Amino acid sequence: MEKNVSTRRIFLQKGLTLLAVAPTIPTFLDQTVMALNDPYDTKLTQQATGKDGKILVVVQLSGGNDGMSMVIPYGDDVYYQARARISHPAKDILKINGYLGLHPNLTGLKNLYDNGDLAIVQGVGYPNPNRSHFRSMDIWQSAEPERQQPSTGWIGRYFDNTCPGCDPKVGVAIGDALPLAMQGEKVLPLSFERPDSYRYNGRDKADYVKLNQADLQGSAILPPKTVTARNQLDFLHRTAMDAQLSSEEILRLTRNHSSPAPYPANEFGNGLKTIAAMIAGGLPTRVYYVALGGFDTHVGQLGRHDALMKQLSDGLSAFWQDLKQQKNQDRVLAMTFSEFGRRVQENASNGTDHGAAAPMLVMGSSIKQGIVSPHPSLTDLDQGDLKYVVDFRSVYASMLQNWLNTPSKPILGDQYPLLPLVKDA
Numbered sequence: 001m002e003k004n005v006s007t008r009r010i011f012l013q014k015g016l017t018l019l020a021v022a023p024t025i026p027t028f029l030d031q032t033v034m035a036l037n038d039p040y041d042t043k044l045t046q047q048a049t050g051k052d053g054k055i056l057v058v059v060q061l062s063g064g065n066d067g068m069s070m071v072i073p074y075g076d077d078v079y080y081q082a083r084a085r086i087s088h089p090a091k092d093i094l095k096i097n098g099y100l101g102l103h104p105n106l107t108g109l110k111n112l113y114d115n116g117d118l119a120i121v122q123g124v125g126y127p128n129p130n131r132s133h134f135r136s137m138d139i140w141q142s143a144e145p146e147r148q149q150p151s152t153g154w155i156g157r158y159f160d161n162t163c164p165g166c167d168p169k170v171g172v173a174i175g176d177a178l179p180l181a182m183q184g185e186k187v188l189p190l191s192f193e194r195p196d197s198y199r200y201n202g203r204d205k206a207d208y209v210k211l212n213q214a215d216l217q218g219s220a221i222l223p224p225k226t227v228t229a230r231n232q233l234d235f236l237h238r239t240a241m242d243a244q245l246s247s248e249e250i251l252r253l254t255r256n257h258s259s260p261a262p263y264p265a266n267e268f269g270n271g272l273k274t275i276a277a278m279i280a281g282g283l284p285t286r287v288y289y290v291a292l293g294g295f296d297t298h299v300g301q302l303g304r305h306d307a308l309m310k311q312l313s314d315g316l317s318a319f320w321q322d323l324k325q326q327k328n329q330d331r332v333l334a335m336t337f338s339e340f341g342r343r344v345q346e347n348a349s350n351g352t353d354h355g356a357a358a359p360m361l362v363m364g365s366s367i368k369q370g371i372v373s374p375h376p377s378l379t380d381l382d383q384g385d386l387k388y389v390v391d392f393r394s395v396y397a398s399m400l401q402n403w404l405n406t407p408s409k410p411i412l413g414d415q416y417p418l419l420p421l422v423k424d425a
Contacts, residue, residue: 053284053331054332054404055285056288056399057332057333058155058181058334058335059291059335059336060179060336060337061295061308061337062137062291062292062293063294063338064295064342064355065295066305066342067338067357067359068083068341068342068386069088069103069305070359071100071101071375072088072093072102074090074093074101075100076378082345085346086350088103094107100371105306105310106313109313112320117364117365117367118367119363119367119372119421121360121419121421122359122373122375123358123359123376123389124389124390124395125340125356125358125392126388127145128145129385129388131356133339133354137180138150140181143396143411144413151183151185152185153182155181156181156185156189157411158287159186160187161411162404170284173189174193175289175290176191177191179289179291253281259273261317262318263315263318263319264314268292268315271290271291272319273319298351298352299349301352330364330365333362333366333367333399337395338358341356341357341385342355343385368421368422372420373390376388393416394419395419397412397417401425402425
């Protein structure tokens with residue numbers, strides 16, 4: 001212990017240089033550096049147990065994905081009447097049954113469905129839907145439609161409710177900002193855009209590495225004395241990643257990771273590849289979050305949405321092949337969502353305007369394959385939009401209770417009906 005304390009003091013006396021890709025040092029790095037001034041903060045991390053824990057991967061489709069062009073009711077004549085210019089010919093649709101099919105570019109997801117690894121929850125939404133991107137995204141991420149300015153997200157509250165008294169179940173968001181969904185009162189998971197976003201480049205880099213890889217066997221782990229209770233817990237969760245989720249560790253995992261299938265050469269594909277590498281590395285992370293943007297298709301929807309569907313399918317297909325090669329497919333579920341769907345009727349610009357209900361996809365070897373709920377009526381509409389059939393909080397509740405094995409009511413504020421999504425639940 002004394003040797004470790006002395007080393008830290010010397011290290012801090014020489015100076016600490018943290019460089020970030022972003023213009024400012026991220027808060028979690030700043031807090032970690034400040035906490036290093038206390039000699040009793042030695043390696044306040046959870047021990048990696050990532051080989052057996054369940055993992056949820058949340059895929060955000062930003063901009064309002066047109067659900068009717070993702071899961072297509074081609075067996076309904078109203079679909080072609082309402083979308084004479086932007087509909088997909090029945091012959092091109094990847095048919096699931098006589099009424100529904102997947103977008104022609106979702107070949108990878110269709111293979112997942114045929115292999116029993118994909119479930120489709122149709123008509124997902126909430127009462128009194130909001131058609132503003134920002135407000136509706138806040139509603140989906142917070143799971144608190146009644147709160148005008150939510151400060152926590154449903155995943156953040158999951159961390160808050162499961163962390164006290166046990167190893168924290170940390171999360172990682174791929175992106176330049178931490179989404180509201182991941183923010184809790186006690187836990188703020190790591191967010192980064194690329195594996196090399198944050199790195200230590202000080203002159204004593206070797207000492208820094210040693211400090212974060214210190215052997216604590218037989219040493220007492222004491223909390224920092226210089227921080228408040230809240231900051232202490234925040235520091236605990238932040239520094240839970242000092243070895244497992246340090247930039248050096250992430251870079252090592254991503255550089256050494258090989259995949260059986262090529263990922264799309266874009267931010268979404270790179271994000272999924274990074275997540276797969278971290279899962280393969282046995283990190284203790286329980287929730288990963290990644291986004292695919294560009295779904296606000298008011299104008300010229302066909303080509304743009306077609307390209308997005310290919311990115312989505314190719315990325316998730318490569319991700320699943322990767323997990324199978326790792327033999328991690330049974331411990332990972334992925335779930336897609338968007339802030340709203342699009343209107344049933346196409347607009348004058350060969351696009352679609354903001355709507356309401358839309359499908360969600362849930363994939364993994366542990367799901368019950370199939371269509372979970374009926375497709376909303378194309379004629380009985382809410383101001384021109386599909387009426388929701390399933391409250392999105394039922395999907396969240398099902399993921400929390402039947403997959404992450406935690407009560408959902410304290411997190412969502414009420415008990416919502418569970419859906420038959422997870423095997424043996």
